[in-house]
Amino acid sequence: MTTQSSSSTKEQALEAASWLPLIIIVLAQLQMAFNINALPVSIGPIAADLDAPATAISTALVYYSLFVAAFVMLGAKLGKIIGERRVFQVSALVHGASMAWMAVATDTASMNYAQILSGIAAAALVPTLVVLIAASYQGKQQAQAFGILASIPAVASGIAFIVAGYIATALSWRYSFGLLAILSIVVFILSFRLTKVPRTTGLNIDFIGVVLSAAAIAFILIGFNNLNEWGFLWATPNAPFNLLGLSPVPFFIIFGIVLGHSFFRWSHRRVAAKKTPLLALEVLDSSEEKNTVLAFLVAGALGTAVSFLIPIYIQFVQDQTPLFTAIAIVPYTLVVALAAIFSVRLYDRFTPRWLGIICFILVAIGSVFVGFSIANEWGTPLVILGLMILGLGEGTMLTLLFNVLVSSSPKKFAGDVGALRGVANNVSSALGAAFAGVVAVGLLGVVVASLLNVSGLPQSVRTEFNFDDVDFVTNAQLKETLSKMNASPEQVAEAVRINEEARLRSLRATFILIAAVSLLALFPAAGLPKYAPGSVSAEEVVTEESLDYEDSKAAPIA
Incomplete structure (x- = not known):
C-alpha cells in the first residue's frame, strides 16, 4: 500500500514538473521560426540598409530552406549516433551564432551565409524535437506535447510578425536577430534539463544517399531561384555561364531531377543489399502517399509565397512600416494558426480527399479576392477577407497533410515520415519564396516595359534609367534615384x-497565378485517402517513433 502511494505521488510530481522540457523545445522551435518570419516582415528596412532589392530577401530564405531540406535526413541520423540532446544543444548554439552573424550583416552575401549556417543548424535541430518529446512524456501528456509542437510554427508566425515588426520600426531590424542569439544561449542553458537519450550503436550513415539527395535539392532550387537573373531559356549577362547561349537554369533543374531519380535508385540498391537507406522507401510506396507529398509541396509553397508577397505589397506599394505590416497581417496569421490547431475536429466529418479539395478551393478563392481588390489602401475589406479565407485553407491543409503522411505509412517508419515532412516543408518554402520573387519581378518587368511604350517619357530618360532593373522600390527610393538624373519634375512624376x-x-497578377496553381493542386488532392485521419493519434505516432528507436538499438544496421 505504501509502495502504491509512493508510486502515485511520484507520478503526480513528474506530471507537475514535466512541462519544462516542452517549454525548452518550444523555445528552440520559436528560435527557428522567428528567423524565417522576421526576414519578410522586415523586408523594407533590410533592403534599404543592405542596399539590396526586395527579392534578395527571398533568396536568403531560399538558401535557408535549401540547406534544411538537403540535410534534415542526415540530421536525423546524426541525432541517433551522437545523441539527440547533445545535437540539440550544439545546433541551438550554432543557430544562435548564425543569428548574431545576421545581426551584423553588411551586405547580401553575409546575409546569405548567415542563413546557410542557420539552415545547417536547423537541419540537425529539427529531427531531435520529436525524439526529445518522446523521451520526456508518456501517455496523454505525450500526445498533448506533440500536438502543441505541431501548432507552434503557425503560432510563431503571428508572434514573430508583431515582435519583429515593432522592433524593425522602433529600433532596427538587426535587434530582432540579436535577440535570437541571446535566446539560443538561454535554450542551451535550459537544455541540460532535457532527458538524455542514449545513442544508437552500430548505425552507419548512407553518405552517398546524403550527397545525391542534397545535390538534387540544391540544383533544383538554385535553378528555380535564378530564373529571372540567369534567364529561363536564353542566358542573360548575369548568368555564371552559358551553353551555346542557353541559360544554365534548365540544365540545373533537369540535372537535379536526374540526381533525385538516382537517389531513389541508390536507396533501392541499399534495401536489396539489406542495408538501411537514408529514407525508408515504404513512406512513398502508394499513390496516395505520393499525392500527399505533392499536395504538401504545393500547399507549403503557396503559403510561403503569400507570406512574402504581403510585406512587399504593404511596404513597397503602400510605403508602410514593418510595424504596420505586422498589425495588418494579424488576421491572416491568426486564421492560419487557429485553423492549424482546431481543424482536427473536422476529421470525423470529412475524409482527407474532400478536405484537401475544399482547402485548395478556399486558397484559390482567397487569392482571387486579394488579386482583384488590392489597391493603395490596406483597409479594403475584400483584401482582409480574402487573406482570411486563404489562411483558413492553408492552415487546415498543412495540418491535414501531416496527419495523412503519418497515418498512411507503417507506424515503425514514423521517424522517416518526420524526415520526409521536413524535406517537403523546406523544399516547398524555398520554392514558394522563389516563385514569389521570380514571378512578381518577372511580371513587374513586363508591365514596366508595356507602360514605358505608351508613356510620355523621352528616350533619353528611358536609356539613362533602366526600369527593368529597379525591382520593387518605394516611391521615395525611386524619386531619390531620379533626382540624380537629368529629369524634369513632370518626368519624375x-x-x-x-x-x-x-x-x-x-x-495582382501574381495572386491570380497563385489561385491558378491552387486549382491545379486539386488533382493531387483528389488522390488523397478516403479514410478519416482522426483514427491515428499523435500519441501513436510518437510511441512508434520510440519503438523504432528501440528496434534500431536492439538490431544494429550495417
Whole structure:
C-alpha cells in the first residue's frame, strides 16, 4: 500500500514538473521560426540598409530552406549516433551564432551565409524535437506535447510578425536577430534539463544517399531561384555561364531531377543489399502517399509565397512600416494558426480527399479576392477577407497533410515520415519564396516595359534609367534615384506613376497565378485517402517513433 502511494505521488510530481522540457523545445522551435518570419516582415528596412532589392530577401530564405531540406535526413541520423540532446544543444548554439552573424550583416552575401549556417543548424535541430518529446512524456501528456509542437510554427508566425515588426520600426531590424542569439544561449542553458537519450550503436550513415539527395535539392532550387537573373531559356549577362547561349537554369533543374531519380535508385540498391537507406522507401510506396507529398509541396509553397508577397505589397506599394505590416497581417496569421490547431475536429466529418479539395478551393478563392481588390489602401475589406479565407485553407491543409503522411505509412517508419515532412516543408518554402520573387519581378518587368511604350517619357530618360532593373522600390527610393538624373519634375512624376501602376498590376497578377496553381493542386488532392485521419493519434505516432528507436538499438544496421 505504501509502495502504491509512493508510486502515485511520484507520478503526480513528474506530471507537475514535466512541462519544462516542452517549454525548452518550444523555445528552440520559436528560435527557428522567428528567423524565417522576421526576414519578410522586415523586408523594407533590410533592403534599404543592405542596399539590396526586395527579392534578395527571398533568396536568403531560399538558401535557408535549401540547406534544411538537403540535410534534415542526415540530421536525423546524426541525432541517433551522437545523441539527440547533445545535437540539440550544439545546433541551438550554432543557430544562435548564425543569428548574431545576421545581426551584423553588411551586405547580401553575409546575409546569405548567415542563413546557410542557420539552415545547417536547423537541419540537425529539427529531427531531435520529436525524439526529445518522446523521451520526456508518456501517455496523454505525450500526445498533448506533440500536438502543441505541431501548432507552434503557425503560432510563431503571428508572434514573430508583431515582435519583429515593432522592433524593425522602433529600433532596427538587426535587434530582432540579436535577440535570437541571446535566446539560443538561454535554450542551451535550459537544455541540460532535457532527458538524455542514449545513442544508437552500430548505425552507419548512407553518405552517398546524403550527397545525391542534397545535390538534387540544391540544383533544383538554385535553378528555380535564378530564373529571372540567369534567364529561363536564353542566358542573360548575369548568368555564371552559358551553353551555346542557353541559360544554365534548365540544365540545373533537369540535372537535379536526374540526381533525385538516382537517389531513389541508390536507396533501392541499399534495401536489396539489406542495408538501411537514408529514407525508408515504404513512406512513398502508394499513390496516395505520393499525392500527399505533392499536395504538401504545393500547399507549403503557396503559403510561403503569400507570406512574402504581403510585406512587399504593404511596404513597397503602400510605403508602410514593418510595424504596420505586422498589425495588418494579424488576421491572416491568426486564421492560419487557429485553423492549424482546431481543424482536427473536422476529421470525423470529412475524409482527407474532400478536405484537401475544399482547402485548395478556399486558397484559390482567397487569392482571387486579394488579386482583384488590392489597391493603395490596406483597409479594403475584400483584401482582409480574402487573406482570411486563404489562411483558413492553408492552415487546415498543412495540418491535414501531416496527419495523412503519418497515418498512411507503417507506424515503425514514423521517424522517416518526420524526415520526409521536413524535406517537403523546406523544399516547398524555398520554392514558394522563389516563385514569389521570380514571378512578381518577372511580371513587374513586363508591365514596366508595356507602360514605358505608351508613356510620355523621352528616350533619353528611358536609356539613362533602366526600369527593368529597379525591382520593387518605394516611391521615395525611386524619386531619390531620379533626382540624380537629368529629369524634369513632370518626368519624375510620370516615372513614379509608372512605378506605382506596375507594382500593383504585377502583384495582382501574381495572386491570380497563385489561385491558378491552387486549382491545379486539386488533382493531387483528389488522390488523397478516403479514410478519416482522426483514427491515428499523435500519441501513436510518437510511441512508434520510440519503438523504432528501440528496434534500431536492439538490431544494429550495417
